[in-house]
Amino acid sequence: MDTAKSPASKAAEITKELGTKAENKAEQVKEKLTYLWHEIAPWQQDNHYITSGYRPQSNSYAKSWKSLFYIHNETVNIYTHLLGAVVFLITSYVLFSELKPRYDTATREDVYVFACFFAGAVACLGMSGTYHTIQNHSHEVAVWGNKLDYLGIVGLIWGSFVPVLYYAFQAETGLMRVYWTMITTLAAGTSVACTHPQFRTPALRPVRALMFVLMGLSAVFPVLHGIKLYGVGHLQRSIGLNWVVFQGVLYIVGAGLYAARVPEKWAPGRFDIWGSSHQIFHVLVVLAAASHLVGLVRAFDYAHSSRAVVDKVLGL
Known part of the structure; x- marks a missing residue:
């Protein structure tokens, strides 16, 4: 019944x-891993052409690092530079074990200048990858992490200059020191600007890109000076000029896309996860560093080859 x-x-x-x-x-809200532009905190909003794939504020380093295991709009930025840092770290070990045995004339100075480059590359890529990983932790963490990210870029540019100047002006140590002083001063000034609170605002994106490009373009002065003293052919051999120029082109293209927010500016939402300007910039930075390394290895080989001895005797 x-x-x-x-x-x-x-x-x-x-x-x-x-x-x-x-x-x-x-539970659904808890499990939601990525958010839309209008759902994230104002301090996280940087590029309105990227409309989705954002991680929410985590307030936890563990949660931020767990984002390595799912796809979001920082995934490419993180992995390109974290993996790049690992690759350059391993490469440095391999090269350092090869430098001295490769030529009897290899010196501690060779090791030191290569160390400057690798330290700059690993620091830049490592800090960049770390910053993009923990960027969503909180506003405070994002601020100091962003400063370290910019300082890493300065370190990479400075570390790239040091060995090029060493191999370009081995016969002119006075000039070598002058240009070392120039790039160190520029690096110090750029570092101070990088730590200014206003520097990381979206409105100053073009200024940020321009500042780093100008710092990199300061290489034009010693290169032109070297061409005047020794000729293009000599610099091709002594510093791997083609590879250095190619590196500069990659940096400029990457910085230009970053500043212009292309291609996402042309199709908002289409490049949220793959192919945004910042991601392209990251890839080009790694390729530029690799290009520079090829040039340095060629410079090292030339500096310690019999051809270099012949050129010195003939005054070429």
């Missing part, structure tokens, strides 16, 4: 059902 449910039991069932739905909804 069926008995009608009392109003009290019906109310209890409804309450239970609503509670279950609320729990399910809460």
Whole structure:
């Protein structure tokens, strides 16, 4: 015999059902890994052409690092530079074990200038990858992490200059020191600007790109000076000029795309996860560093080859 449910039991069932739905909804919110532009905190909003794939503020380093295991709009930025840092670290070990045995004339100075490059590359890529990983932790962490990211770029540019100047002006140590002083001064000034609170605002994106490009373009002065003293052919051999120029082109193209926010500016939302300007910039930075390394290895080989000895004797 069926008995009608009392109003009290019906109310209890409804309450239970609503509670279950609320729990399910809460669980869905909890499991939501990425958010849209308008759903994230204002301090996280930097590029409005990237409309989705954002990680919410985590307030936890562990949660931020766990984002390595799912796809979001920082995934490419993180992995290109974290993996790049690992590759350059391993490459440095391999090269350092090969430098001295490769030529009897190899010196500690060779090791030191290569160390400057590798330190700059690993620091830049490592700090960049780390910053993009923990960027969503909190506003405070994002601020100091961003400063370290910019300082890493300065370190890479400085570390790239040191060995080029060493191999370009081995016969002119006075000039070598002058240009070392120039790039160190520029690096110090850029570092101070990088740590200014206004430097990281979206409005100053073009200024940031221009500052780093100008710092990199300061290489034009010693290169032109070297061409005047020794000729293009000599610099091709002594510093791997083609590779150095190619590196500069990659940096400029990457910085230009970053400043212009291309291609996402042309199709907002289409490049949220793959192919945004910042991601392209990251890839080009790694390729530029690799190009520079090829030039340095060629410079090292030339400096310690019999051809270099012949050129010195002939005054070429």
